[in-house]
Amino acid sequence: MLRKMGEAVARVARKVNETVESGSDTLDLAECKLASFPIGIYKVLRNVTDQIHLITLANNELKSLTSKFMTTFCQLRELRLEGNFLHRLPSEVSTLQHLKAIDLSRNQFHDFPEQLTTLPALETINLEENEIVVS
Secondary structure (H helix, E strand, C coil): CHHHHHHHHHHHHHHHHHHHHHCCCEEECCCCCCCCCCCHHHHHCCCCHHHCCEEECCCCCCCCCCHHHHHHCCCCCEEECCCCCCCCCCHHHHHCCCCCEEECCCCCCCCCCHHHHHCCCCCEEECCCCCCCCC
């Protein structure tokens, strides 16, 4: 088990370093078994957060995202969070004024995340396969 955890940590570190070194506008941490967004990544990416426009955290084990995540990556255009255990978004999602698309499919939302209605650039919201009940 420790070996698998070590491999997962190494994979995340490798992907973060690739983003920094290549000057990419994309951070892809899909399928990394993340239960939360690693705090150490904020420090590694501190000089490039403004240029990151797409973050993929699909198919992890995320139960929530922090307000720090939203305010740190405020230049995001696309956020892919499908296939996690999310049931709500922090109110700071409203800081993502450039966000055009968010994929929240295959999570555990019971209610539509109303904060998304305040985002002026948002064009696409995917909430398929959640537990949203319309009354």
